[in-house]
Amino acid sequence: MTAAIVAGHNGGLAHTSHAATPGTACSTLEYIGVGLDLGTPLLKTGTRELCAPTSTAAGQAITAAGRVLQALAWAFAALFIAGLTGAVRKT
Numbered sequence: 001m002t003a004a005i006v007a008g009h010n011g012g013l014a015h016t017s018h019a020a021t022p023g024t025a026c027s028t029l030e031y032i033g034v035g036l037d038l039g040t041p042l043l044k045t046g047t048r049e050l051c052a053p054t055s056t057a058a059g060q061a062i063t064a065a066g067r068v069l070q071a072l073a074w075a076f077a078a079l080f081i082a083g084l085t086g087a088v089r090k091t
Contacts, residue, residue: 005031012058019050026051038066041073 005028013026013034026034033047053059053066081087 005035010058011056012053012062013051014054016050016052034062038062039069039073041070041077
């Protein structure tokens, strides 16, 4: 989420054609929504439809960080479920 806020303030996020004012900078609340969308595997706020990464270096950093965060979140979720169900046993 912090990466979305920092990179968003540096031109990494802009409103899409679905927003009322396409191409303009997103608000801080929208940056937080994009950060939540990127970092949580099951929670989606829908903010990415209105505020998306740009083709700038900051926007590409948001996209790369989002992919890494999603992979880590899914891995942690899978480990949690495996531990909860007892799929992994101690020997």
